[in-house]
Amino acid sequence: MKLWEFLSRESDVPLSRVMAIAAVSGLANALLLAVVNQGAHTVSSGSTTQLFILFGVVISLYIVTQRYILRVASIEVERIIAKLRVKLSQKVRQADLGPLELLGRSRIYASMQTETLTISQSTAPMIIACQGSILIVFSMLYMLILSRVAFFLTVAIVALGVLVHFKSRNELIAEMHRSTAKENEFFDVLTDLLEGFKEMKLNQARGRDLFAELSQIADDVAETKTKTGVRYADYYIFTQVLFYLLIGAMVFVLPGLSAVYSDQVTQLTAAILFIIGPITGVVGAFPVFRMAEHSIENIARLEAELDQARVGNNDTYAGNGEPPPVMTTIELNTVRFSYTDRDGNPLFTVGPLDLTLKQGEVLLIVGGNGSGKSTLLKLLTSLYYPSSGEIRVNGLDARTVGYRTYRELFSAIFADYHLFERLYGVSGVDDKRVVELLRLMGLERKTTWRDGRFANQELSTGQRKRLALIISLLEDKQIYVFDEWAADQDPSFREFFYETLLPEMKRGGKTVVAATHDERYFHVGDRVLKMEAGRFIYDSDTTKIGPR
Structure with missing residues (x-):
């Protein structure tokens, strides 16, 4: 059982100990049946004081063991889920950007939230079902002592129920896989709804089409899950009918097959009634187990794909986040890169690119x-x-330096940048420097610096980019990369960026690489490189290019 293997591997508490205590709890539960039956048998013939004391001891044992099992299960499963989420987050952190973009957010969110919740909710039913199974075994042994015919009759009917279960198992698993795939599609479209909200509001047709697709996927998910639920409901009803048939067989059929006394029939019927609850719990736990195992399979596949996203990841080469060397030159030698679809087919290729960047x-x-x-x-x-070619820093292959170390040279603001709530990775921040930068970027009335974070990030697009620039400057890296940073700025801040900030950064020894459309400010750069269809088509000394 995958759930058992998963919990055994991840738990710090030996499951064998938990199961041993569950066995004791199940035995105590079975002893309650024997004590109650014996007490009912002797109540009219003598004192039941000893049986009453034994009843108190057994029920106390049951309470202690049951409490231990449920407490340990609750505490341990939440610890396991926390550890699993941290492990998945670490794998995401270590993945390469390209494969991670192909993987998509919806699967990661689903594994972090939905799948882990399913596993969390399955643990208590699993423990209770195991305990119920032990109770059933002891109760069956008790029935064997009372009547062999009753025992084998019960075994035959229970075996029929198990056979029906395994017959429908594969179909149910297939429906679960279809349901998960559809749920991932739903989250993808929901992401479009949230992230494309402005565009949707401006185009009613787009909003209608998107909502129609979202509704259709939601209906498909509901239909798939309904089919699975109906199958489980039918299975549950079938098992309940089997139990009632079993009781009927004990009362009406067994006396004709075996010479049993009326008190034995009463005891056998009581035993069956006693185990109906545990058997129902075991049967009802099967859907939970299947969903949990399905979730474990999904998480395992995600882990494997995240591990695959590190195949060829040169972070494992020399360099483990050490301080980077002082950069003098970076060279791109016949570098190529291809975007591919999920099947590995190339979609767009950049290169070959040859470039030398100087400090x-x-x-x-x-x-x-x-x-x-x-x-x-x-x-x-x-x-x-x-995909081919090499990147060299100070004459050394970046793979030899170590890409982790190499990346420490850079601070970047990409077009799809993200503003973190806190200044992660930036230590020893000078509060006066932050206040000065806020004033310089015209944000002193829009947000404040307090307790290691900016109090307000609900800003316009241009203001958020200026806040991102403040954070970038506080990182104090050797090389700064800006992807269309000035595109959303008003004329005054655009001029400040090119005419004041970039020259100041150059005087401070910083290296700047900026993607831009602002031809008016080409003279600010030491060089201008023009790209078309993934290649350089122009490389010029811009000292000859004046303001336009």
Whole structure:
């Protein structure tokens, strides 16, 4: 059982100990049946004081063991889920950008939330079902002592129920897989709804189409889950009918098959009634087990794909996040990179690219949309790895230096940048410096610096980019990468960026690579490179290019 293997592997508490205590709890439960039956048998013939004391001891044992099992299960499963989420987050953190983009957010969110919740909710039923199974075994042994015919009759009917269960198992698993795939589709469209809200509000037809698709997927998920639920309901009803048939067989059929006394029939009937609850619990736990095992399979597949997303990941080479060397030159030698679909077929190729970036240089990258500028920046920062060619820093292959170490050279603001709530990774922040930068960027009345974070990030697009620039400057890296940073700025801040900030950064020894469309400010750069269809088509000394 995958759930058992998973819990055994991840738990710090030996499951054998938990199961041993569950066995004691099950035995105590079975002893309650024997004590109650014996007490009912002797109540009219003598004192039942000893049986009453034994009843108290047995029920106390049951309470202690049951409490231990449920407490340990609750505490341990939440610890396991927390550890699993941290492990998945670590794998996401270590993955390469390209494969992670193909993987998509919906599967990661589903595994972190839905799948882990399913596993969490399955643990208590699993413990109770195991305990119920032990109770059933002891109760069956008790029935064997009372009547062999009753025992084998019960075994035959229970075996029939188990056979029906395994017959429908594969169909149920297939329906669960279809349901999960549809739920992932739903989350993808929901992401479109949330992230594309502005565009949707401006185009009613787009909003209607998107909502129609979302509704259709939601209906498909509901239909698939309903089919699975109906199958389980039918299975549950079938098992209940089997139990009642079993009781009927004990009362009406067994006396004709075996010479049993009326008190034995009463005891056998009581035993069956006593185990109906545990058997119902075991049967009812099967859907939970299946869903939990399905979730474990989904998480295992995600883990495998995240591990695969590190195949060829040169973070494992020399360099483990050590301080980077002082950069003098970075070279791209016949570097190529191809975007591929999920099947590995190339969609768009950038390169071959040859570039030398010198320390203290301001390099401007120009070109139309889709020309490859953003891809170049991701290659330069080693967020994408070259399909062929090499990147060299100070004459050394970046793989030898170590890509983790190499990346520490850069601070970047990409077009799809993310603003973190806290300044992660930036220590020893000078509060006065932050206040000065807020004033410099015209944000002193929009947000404040308090307790290691900016109090307000509900800003306009241009203001958020200025806040991102403040954070980037506080990182104090050797190389700064800007992807169309000035595109959303008003004229005054655009001029400040090119005419004041970039020259100051150059004087401070910083190297800047900026993708831009602002031809008016080409003279600020030491060089301008133009890209088209993934290649450089222009490389010029811009000292000859004046303001336009």
